[in-house]
Amino acid sequence: MDITNLIDEALEKISRASAPDILESVRIEYLGRNGQITKLLRSIGSLPSDQRSEAGQEANAAREKVEAALTEQFSRIAHQPKKSKIDTTLPGIRPLRGAFHPVRQVIQDARAVFRRLGFEFVEGREVETEFHNFTALNIPLDHPSRDAFDTFYTKGKNLLRSQTSTVQIRVMETRKPPLRIIAPGRVYRPDTVDASHSFMFHQIEGLLVDDRSTFSDLKGVINLFLRQFFGKNVKSRFRPHFFPFTEPSVEVDMSCILCGGKGCMTCKRTGWLEIMGAGMVDPAVFQSVGYPSGKYRGFAFGMGVERIAMLRHGIQDIRLFYENDLNFLRQFS
Ligand SMILES: [Zn+2]
Structure with missing residues (x-):
């Protein structure tokens, strides 16, 4: 996959992640041991020597971008006000009404x-x-x-x-x-x-x-x-x-x-x-x-x-x- 598309795809997923566990799974997908960016970095060693330098710079830049986006999204989620536990779609509780004996x-x-x-x-x-x-x-x-x-x-x-x-x-x-x-x-x-x-x-x-x-x-x-x-x-x-x-x-x-x-x-x-x-x-x-x-x-x-x-x-x-x-x-x- 083209490295620019790979970054765009990763940034898109990060921005849509609304909870820490979702964000973590996005991190593993790209930066984990078998993540897509990790694999890309690992493959650089097998490239012809005249291409290594440029490909290495691109892959490192990609990793930095994705890491920065992950950090930013983590802190955004962490500072978000907690969602209310009241489910406004449920029927209300009927107030108890008194009556005459x-x-x-x-x-x-x-x-x-x-x-x-x-x-x-x-x-x-x-x-x-x-x-x-x-x-x-x-x-x-x-x-x-x-x-x-x-x-x-x-x-x-x-x-x-x-x-x-x-x-x-x-x-x-x-x-x-x-x-x-x-x-x-x-x-x-x-x-x-x-x-x-x-x-x-x-x-x-x-x-x-x-x-x-x-x-x-x-x-x-x-x-x-x-x-x-x-x-x-x-x-x-x-x-x-x-x-x-x-x-x-x-x-x-x-x-x-x-x-x-x-x-x-x-x-x-x-x-x-x-x-x-x-x-x-x-x-x-x-x-x-x-x-x-x-x-x-x-x-x-x-x-x-x-x-x-x-x-x-x-x-x-x-x-x-x-x-x-x-x-x-x-x-x-
Ligand atoms: Zn009678």
């Missing part, structure tokens, strides 16, 4: 419906007095719910509230009607934990007080809530019941959202699901917060949040809500 979702959705009806969101304390949890709600001293088996008592005659109705009392003590409040929150009862009971669960309490509301207003508000929350085909029925703090009192059933009222396991083949307790505020409750007798009327209602979340998602075991198992919770995000 199914219990919180029920509270927020219910709150949104009641907000459209003009109800104000109120929160109350979880450690309460006997007065606010029982006495002011017209619950007599000998009522079984006051027993230590049914209520968690703390030091100093306080207790963990066993119902959110305490918020009604707290609000009425400090404000005058008209009132329209919705009060979601935790309540505590010393129940043995099983698939449908927990020592802690959530309720949503509602209260409306003015000077003219009637039982048909209560029915209207509850029906509107049930239809907005569960769907427009939901029917309701009101069964007479007794609560100390309302008179008259009712238990509200809605047509089973799982079977459409035909009867299934969840509704125990009745086609109806018990969904809340309600009634017109008992005059004794108004009296206990100091409202003048006969001046105000109103209604109250209360429902269990976990029960609604269980019906909504077809969940059979209340304990799943409190275990913080992300495999369970991620289904509702």
Whole structure:
């Protein structure tokens, strides 16, 4: 091969070598023991004596050029900034997004419906007095719910509230009607934990007080809530019941959202699901917060949040809500 072509070819390969090991293999190809330039130098001795000098100079010049190019390329590679280890062609890592707990979702959705009806969101304390949890709600001293088996008592005659109705009392003590409040929150009862009971669960309490509301207003508000929350085909029925703090009192059933009222396991083949307790505020409750007798009327209602979340998602075991198992919770995000 012509020596000029040999140099060009070597310089070309050197300039394209992007890593030290590639460069080393180029060096061996030309300058190694059997390299092309080494062979050329070795062959000079066999040339006729009048050609040796010129051929020797050319071959040495070639070796120097290639060696210089190798040195230069080695230092260029060595000073190159290291290539990033991030492969930008791979799909990205999806950021973990939080979501609301199914219990919180029920509270927020219910709150949104009641907000459209003009109800104000109120929160109350979880450690309460006997007065606010029982006495002011017209619950007599000998009522079984006051027993230590049914209520968690703390030091100093306080207790963990066993119902959110305490918020009604707290609000009425400090404000005058008209009132329209919705009060979601935790309540505590010393129940043995099983698939449908927990020592802690959530309720949503509602209260409306003015000077003219009637039982048909209560029915209207509850029906509107049930239809907005569960769907427009939901029917309701009101069964007479007794609560100390309302008179008259009712238990509200809605047509089973799982079977459409035909009867299934969840509704125990009745086609109806018990969904809340309600009634017109008992005059004794108004009296206990100091409202003048006969001046105000109103209604109250209360429902269990976990029960609604269980019906909504077809969940059979209340304990799943409190275990913080992300495999369970991620289904509702
Ligand atoms: Zn059913």
